[in-house]
Amino acid sequence: MGTVRIFLPALIFIITAAASHTTPEISHNKDPAHTNHEVGTSFNYSPLQACLSLGGSEPWTDLITPLSHPTYYATVNHQWNLRIEKVYPLAYFLPRTARDVQNIVRCGLAEQIPLIPNSGGHSYEALSFGNNDTLVVDLRLMDAVTLLDDGVTAHLEPGALLGPIYAKLWIAGKR
Ligand SMILES: Cc1cc2nc3c(=O)[nH]c(=O)nc-3n(C[C@H](O)[C@H](O)[C@H](O)COP(=O)(O)OP(=O)(O)OC[C@H]3O[C@@H](n4cnc5c(N)ncnc54)[C@H](O)[C@@H]3O)c2cc1C
Numbered sequence: 001m002g003t004v005r006i007f008l009p010a011l012i013f014i015i016t017a018a019a020s021h022t023t024p025e026i027s028h029n030k031d032p033a034h035t036n037h038e039v040g041t042s043f044n045y046s047p048l049q050a051c052l053s054l055g056g057s058e059p060w061t062d063l064i065t066p067l068s069h070p071t072y073y074a075t076v077n078h079q080w081n082l083r084i085e086k087v088y089p090l091a092y093f094l095p096r097t098a099r100d101v102q103n104i105v106r107c108g109l110a111e112q113i114p115l116i117p118n119s120g121g122h123s124y125e126a127l128s129f130g131n132n133d134t135l136v137v138d139l140r141l142m143d144a145v146t147l148l149d150d151g152v153t154a155h156l157e158p159g160a161l162l163g164p165i166y167a168k169l170w171i172a173g174k175r
Contacts, residue, residue, distance in 0.1 A: 010141055038094070043090055048111050052093075064092040076138055077129075077158065084126045089116070092136045119158040147172035150160035 002070035044069075045137040047089040066073045066088070076092045090113065095101045118138045134151060143159040145168040154169060169175070 045091065048107055048113065050092075050109035051110055052103050055099070055106065055155055057095075057100045057103045062094045062096065064094065065090070076140075078138075079129055081124065081126050086161075087126075087129050087131050087134045089130050089132065089134050092138045094138050096141050100157050101137065101142075103153075104135075108135060116156075120161055145169065145172075 017148065023129050033150055038075070049063060050062060052059040060068075064073050064076055073092065076094070077086075077088065079086050093100075093104045095104060105115065114130065114134040116128055116134045116136050118128035118140075120138050120140075121128050128136070139157070139159040141159060143158040143161070144155070144157045145160050146155040147169060149152075149157060151173055154165075154172075156165060
C-alpha cells in the first residue's frame, strides 16, 4: 500500500507533464512574403538582359525569371530544407562558360543586383539561395569532370555533384 502511495502521485505527475509537452513546430516552408507569381513583377529585367546579351551571353534562355520562365523558375527554385522559410530570388542565371560567369558578375555589379553563387545547393542553412532581392548564379550547367594526363589529378567544375563525379572518374581512370 505504501508503494502505491509513493508511485501514484509520481505517475500522475508524469502523465500531466507528457500531456502538456508540445512538439516543436516545424515551419514546412511557411508561406513567404512573395509567391512565384508575385516576385519580379515590379523589377525591370531589361537592362540586365541587355548587358548580358552585349557580353555574348544568352539571357533569353539562361536568365530564368519568374515572369519569363515560370515553370523552369519553380524547378530551379526548389529548396529542400523545409525548416527554412522559402525565398523567391529575383532570378536565376545559369552560366555555361567562364565568360557567362564574368558577364553576370560584371552586369550584376553594373545593375547593383546582389549575386549569390550556388554550386550544389546543399548547405544546411540554404545559404546559396540568398533572399527575395538577390539573383542566384546557379552553376549546375558547369559540371564537367576532367581527369588530367597525370591520371591522379582531376579538374572539376563547380556544378559537379558527388555521384556523377565518382562515376565519371571511374569511367576515366578506373578508380
Ligand atoms: C546530408 C548532408 C551531409 C553533409 N555532410 C557534410 C560533411 O560531411 N562535411 C562537410 O564539410 N559538410 C557537409 N555537409 C554540408 C555541405 O556539404 C556543405 O554545405 C557543402 O559542401 C556546400 O557545398 P555546395 O556546393 O552545395 O554549396 P552551396 O550550398 O551551393 O553554397 C554554400 C555557400 O557557398 C557559396 N558558394 C557556392 N558556390 C560557390 C562558388 N562557386 N564560389 C563562391 N561561393 C560559392 C554559396 O553562396 C553559399 O553561401 C553536408 C550537407 C548535407 C545536406
